[in-house]
Amino acid sequence: MEDELTIAGRAFRSRLILGTGKYESFDLMRSAVAASGAEMVTVAVRRIDFDEAADDITSFLPEDVLLLPNTSGAETAEEAVRMARLARAGGLPDWVKLEVIPDPLYLLPDPVETLRAAETLLEEGFTVLPYIHADPVLARKLEDLGCSTVMPLAAPIGSGRGLKLRDAIRIIVEQAGVPVVVDAGLGAPSHAAESMEMGADAVLVNTAIARAGDPPAMARAFRLAVEAGRAGFLAGVMEEQLEASPSSPVGGTL
């Protein structure tokens, strides 16, 4: 049986979700998305400046890739809900990456506002994927409300610092009944592999690929790392121990 990721009843073969921000061009983004194998990508929602000609990002994305509108820019539950409603009415999917971020320095999400927004959006029939701090209690509450994933941060957005909140994410993985997507802060393919080995169901990566020397090549590297980490998790990673254990026979030496 194929090892698929299922979110809200939709099956994904890829466990790598891509953010589309910070690429030097849409062409480069398109190449990176193709190389990553991602089947879901995030987009933001912003006002149109009718004085500036701008390309339509969706025309650079394959049709079978699910667009996941985010609520970036929202600092309150009301702002996030407004953005999600606007996106859905305008024809974008009714899936939403819920992020409510009042803090401009570390871009840490507001748990209270996120919970409030999730409640409203779920009542209105949205499929909600909330971006959260690595808080197992909050993750549980969002799951109980009906969110389709929880997406804890590994480290602050765009920091590339890797799995700094490893212990807390491990608890979320252990307790969650919905897919756990490690979102934000991953800087290198090894960070993605580590997340997957630990039992995360998927990772969401943007800056680490968009700002790499060669984004499409890095997208491929992350794809391989996610696959390797997932395969390692499924194979059962050995228990760590402090003392050495010889790999060669102890007796019979010459």
Place this chain on the structure above:
Amino acid sequence: MITVNGRRRERSAGETVASLLARLGFEGGFALVERNGEPVDREQYGKVELEDGDSLVIARPVAGG
């Protein structure tokens, strides 16, 4: 007159959301429209007639993480 993304603009006679978008040069892709604080369904763009004093926010999907 109507307001679009904070800027006052003329309203043509019988103007709909769709005709406004065309007049503003919006070509293809997703235009996400809020009229007087309420989101407008995409299927209604050709039907909703704008009225004097309407305030519109028009957004689109852009690159983001």
